[in-house]
Amino acid sequence: MKRKLTKVFALVLGLITLNSCSTESTDVRVKDAELSPLVKLEIAELKDFTHEIRVQGNVETDKDIIINAEMGGLITSIKVKEGQIVRAGQTIATIDASILSSNAEEFKIQLEYAEYILGKQEELKKRGVGSEFDYETAKNQVSSLNTRLNSLNVQREKAIIKAPFTGVIDNVFARNGQLAGPTAPIVRLVNNENIDVIASISEKHISNIKVGTPVRVTFPSYNDTSIHLNITNVGNYIEPTNRTFRIMASIKNNNLLLPNMLAEVSITDLDVKAGLVISSKSLLKDQNNVDFVYVATKKDDKYIVSQVNVIVIEKFNGKALLKSGSIQPGIMIVAEGAKGIAKGDIVRAK
Numbered sequence: 001m002k003r004k005l006t007k008v009f010a011l012v013l014g015l016i017t018l019n020s021c022s023t024e025s026t027d028v029r030v031k032d033a034e035l036s037p038l039v040k041l042e043i044a045e046l047k048d049f050t051h052e053i054r055v056q057g058n059v060e061t062d063k064d065i066i067i068n069a070e071m072g073g074l075i076t077s078i079k080v081k082e083g084q085i086v087r088a089g090q091t092i093a094t095i096d097a098s099i100l101s102s103n104a105e106e107f108k109i110q111l112e113y114a115e116y117i118l119g120k121q122e123e124l125k126k127r128g129v130g131s132e133f134d135y136e137t138a139k140n141q142v143s144s145l146n147t148r149l150n151s152l153n154v155q156r157e158k159a160i161i162k163a164p165f166t167g168v169i170d171n172v173f174a175r176n177g178q179l180a181g182p183t184a185p186i187v188r189l190v191n192n193e194n195i196d197v198i199a200s201i202s203e204k205h206i207s208n209i210k211v212g213t214p215v216r217v218t219f220p221s222y223n224d225t226s227i228h229l230n231i232t233n234v235g236n237y238i239e240p241t242n243r244t245f246r247i248m249a250s251i252k253n254n255n256l257l258l259p260n261m262l263a264e265v266s267i268t269d270l271d272v273k274a275g276l277v278i279s280s281k282s283l284l285k286d287q288n289n290v291d292f293v294y295v296a297t298k299k300d301d302k303y304i305v306s307q308v309n310v311i312v313i314e315k316f317n318g319k320a321l322l323k324s325g326s327i328q329p330g331i332m333i334v335a336e337g338a339k340g341i342a343k344g345d346i347v348r349a350k
Helices: 002-035 098-127 134-160 203-208
Strands: 038-043 045-060 064-068 073-078 091-095 160-162 167-172 184-192 195-202 216-219 221-231 244-251 262-279 291-299 302-309 311-317 319-322 332-336 348-349
Touching: 038 073, 038 167, 045 311, 045 319, 064 311, 073 160, 091 332, 134 160, 203 244, 203 262, 262 332, 319 332
Parallel strands: 038 348
Antiparallel strands: 038 332, 045 195, 045 262, 064 184, 073 091, 091 160, 167 184, 195 244, 216 221, 216 262, 262 319, 291 302, 291 332, 302 348, 311 319
């Protein structure tokens, strides 16, 4: 009886030990699997790839000026107000020119007398009794007074300040009764109908940018505004301080943008159809500065990674375009978490 109990006890003890060993083995496998690096995988695919040059630009116009008086004097009237539309040639302000008018009247009287003397000298010359010297003196006097009178008339015209082009009075600086002069601004006149977007581009892109190259322009002040334009002028000079050249894109019939407004200029310099595109996060560099990716090969229920060198053509917006033949489309690569693994490692996919 004791022998039977002993056998039963030994059998139960063996089963317990066997079950315990089996559980420990399972726990080890589970733990090993949990310790494998967790990565995000993606498939290398053939996709369209576009690369853009993005630079900051500025809105400019050649019809944004501050009008000053060409002559000094007391401002007698301001004919415009801020926000007023004026036409080319319309009077903006007037300056006291009473002294010039008085001088002009004086010269007119002198001119009349000089012309009378000249007439008499001509009559004497015809009769042959007048001297050549007196005739030439009278003739010179008339010519001199005419010149001085014309000069005064030009100066009097400058006392009337006129708009050089059609535009809007943006600011009125002067007031009635103030003294005007070449350094004292009268008004700011602006016409934004035709404007230009100006930007500076690195000289390394000069071979890809020509007159007619399409550009896309956005404005930080208008989040919902995007304008497609064509380059109208490419600079013929490289700025030596920053190695850039200027480009210009013109906008006609503008009613939205203002001079000196910031602009973001985007120029497409590479457009590839059906290129081998991967996430730029998956790219790493080895000690020789060579680009590579980790390729994941599925084996049973796990992935084993291997290192494959690649040639990168261009990167943009989180994507990288690879040279054909670097890797094959459809291959699984490690897109995230690649920095924490090495070739030959077993990884888990997210």
